[in-house]
Amino acid sequence: MNVHDSERLSGSLEAAGYVPADGAEPDVVVINTCAVRENADNKLYGNLGHLAGVKRRHAGMQIAVGGCLAQKDKNVILEKAPWVDVVFGTHNMGSLPSLLERARHNDEAQLEILDALEVFPSTLPTKRDSTYSGWVSISVGCNNTCTFCIVPSLRGKEKDRRPGDILAEVQALVDDGAIEVTLLGQNVNSYGVEFGDRQAFGKLLRAVGGIDGLERIRFTSPHPAAFTDDVIDAMAETPNVMPQLHMPLQSGSDRILKAMRRSYRSERFLGILDRVRAKIPNAAISTDIIVGFPGETEADFEETLRVVEQARFASAFTFQYSVRPGTPAATMADQVPKEVVQERYERLIALQERISWEENQRVVGRPVEVLVSTGEGKKDAETHRLSGRAEDSRLVHFEVPEGSAVPRPGDVVSVTVTQAAPFHLIADSVDGSPLVIRRTRAGDAWDRAQADSCGVPADADAGASGAAGRVSLGLPSLRIGREPLVSPGVGTMPIYDPSDSQR
Ligand code: SF4
Numbered sequence: 001m002n003v004h005d006s007e008r009l010s011g012s013l014e015a016a017g018y019v020p021a022d023g024a025e026p027d028v029v030v031i032n033t034c035a036v037r038e039n040a041d042n043k044l045y046g047n048l049g050h051l052a053g054v055k056r057r058h059a060g061m062q063i064a065v066g067g068c069l070a071q072k073d074k075n076v077i078l079e080k081a082p083w084v085d086v087v088f089g090t091h092n093m094g095s096l097p098s099l100l101e102r103a104r105h106n107d108e109a110q111l112e113i114l115d116a117l118e119v120f121p122s123t124l125p126t127k128r129d130s131t132y133s134g135w136v137s138i139s140v141g142c143n144n145t146c147t148f149c150i151v152p153s154l155r156g157k158e159k160d161r162r163p164g165d166i167l168a169e170v171q172a173l174v175d176d177g178a179i180e181v182t183l184l185g186q187n188v189n190s191y192g193v194e195f196g197d198r199q200a201f202g203k204l205l206r207a208v209g210g211i212d213g214l215e216r217i218r219f220t221s222p223h224p225a226a227f228t229d230d231v232i233d234a235m236a237e238t239p240n241v242m243p244q245l246h247m248p249l250q251s252g253s254d255r256i257l258k259a260m261r262r263s264y265r266s267e268r269f270l271g272i273l274d275r276v277r278a279k280i281p282n283a284a285i286s287t288d289i290i291v292g293f294p295g296e297t298e299a300d301f302e303e304t305l306r307v308v309e310q311a312r313f314a315s316a317f318t319f320q321y322s323v324r325p326g327t328p329a330a331t332m333a334d335q336v337p338k339e340v341v342q343e344r345y346e347r348l349i350a351l352q353e354r355i356s357w358e359e360n361q362r363v364v365g366r367p368v369e370v371l372v373s374t375g376e377g378k379k380d381a382e383t384h385r386l387s388g389r390a391e392d393s394r395l396v397h398f399e400v401p402e403g404s405a406v407p408r409p410g411d412v413v414s415v416t417v418t419q420a421a422p423f424h425l426i427a428d429s430v431d432g433s434p435l436v437i438r439r440t441r442a443g444d445a446w447d448r449a450q451a452d453s454c455g456v457p458a459d460a461d462a463g464a465s466g467a468a469g470r471v472s473l474g475l476p477s478l479r480i481g482r483e484p485l486v487s488p489g490v491g492t493m494p495i496y497d498p499s500d501s502q503r
Pocket residue numbers: 142143144145146149150151152186187223
């Protein structure tokens with residue numbers, strides 16, 4: 001959601017006449033913060049410290065800080081870093097261009113934090129980072145009160161977007177060439193709570209599925225408490241809803257789930273997975289797990305291991321519990337010592353890696369359709385492979401045999417999995433035959449984007465890794481001393497990258 005918000009910030013700035021710095025030192029730097037991550041504030045103030053020096057020698061440079069941490073810290077940011085020009089929150093992202101303008105005109109810092117959403121952010125212009133795949137918000141905020149989570153206090157109560165607006169945005173994306181969308185919300189399956197329709201999410205999935213030309217639909221994140229069978233039916237009966245589900249477990253201990261104020265229990269959770277697999281046999285199911293929540297005993301943790309063993313997740317985002325000031329769990333007694341959390345975390349990682357590997361091995365020998373992507377295969381150049389996501393969202397690195405045509409990002413290749421690793425699959429050619437490539441509208445859109453940004457037609461040989469010239473989100477690299485600066489929380493990011501579990 002944070003990355004998609006950055007796309008909106010970029011879009012709003014472009015609509016106001018700003019252009020990407022394209023490698024030059026930028027006149028405006030916007031940092032979109034995420035308070036869910038640990039140490040977000042340290043990273044923010046560290047980056048702001050670096051930027052202070054840049055700003056001193058760059059006349060007229062402006063720095064803006066927005067997002068969840070700004071919503072939480074409000075004027076603290078200007079107190080700690082008075083060289084910041086604009087601070088804005090999660091509810092008024094669209095104000096960024098006017099706040100920058102006002103800060104320039106009045107020659108003083110502008111702080112604007114609203115307590116509630118004024119306009120649903122999807123009405124803002126969006127500068128999308130991908131031509132083949134897009135995020136579409138269906139709701140923002142959350143009505144739950146998980147005790148470890150800062151989201152409800154920073155994003156507010158759930159606001160549902162009108163179905164017609166969602167469908168119009170998906171249609172517009174498809175018209176622009178996208179063939180994949182991910183529907184976004186803090187709690188997607190409670191969509192409809194605002195207009196009183198408990199089955200609205202399943203209906204929405206079916207309606208989005210009817211959009212001509214849309215090949216892949218994903219969504220994140222659902223909540224086990226409100227996950228009803230009509231959603232499973234909609235997934236199973238809508239061919240372009242992908243066989244993939246991200247279902248956050250958080251803990252396998254019912255006692256800890258209660259302390260977390262998560263209203264399902266492990267049995268219900270496992271029951272959902274059984275029903276999903278009964279209807280969608282090849283579904284890859286991923287999850288989120290927190291280790292070391294306050295009061296977690298060894299017996300509680302073993303319950304988590306038991307559920308993980310039974311659930312057979314394809315991948316998991318695993319987190320060591322750490323205090324988020326402002327959340328109920330932050331002041332709970334029995335915070336678990338760091339070394340205990342670390343030891344449990346390592347056991348969980350080892351178990352999940354084994355399961356991920358075993359589950360990936362079951363896919364070896366199967367044909368898969370891979371949507372070719374950019375930026376997911378860090379070693380692609382040296383291995384002569386390209387990368388993309390299978391229907392179930394598994395990361396696949398596939399060989400481009402010598403003499404074969406090269407697919408473009410957004411094209412779809414049909415390959416057979418030849419090897420499995422815990423976090424990815426390999427599909428190498430067994431007989432050197434050329435790749436089976438389906439050229440798609442999304443590949444054509446990538447060509448057009450390349451031509452627009454470079455002023456030259458796309459070079460097919462550049463392949464999927466040839467993303468040069470694309471405008472990417474994130475803090476531009478600024479040379480400060482010898483260290484390039486990187487953004488604390490913005491950049492292209494796969495939706496479910498199992499290697500993230502090591503974070
Ligand atoms: S459901 Fe998700 S977003 Fe809502 S409070 Fe719980 S963890 Fe946070």
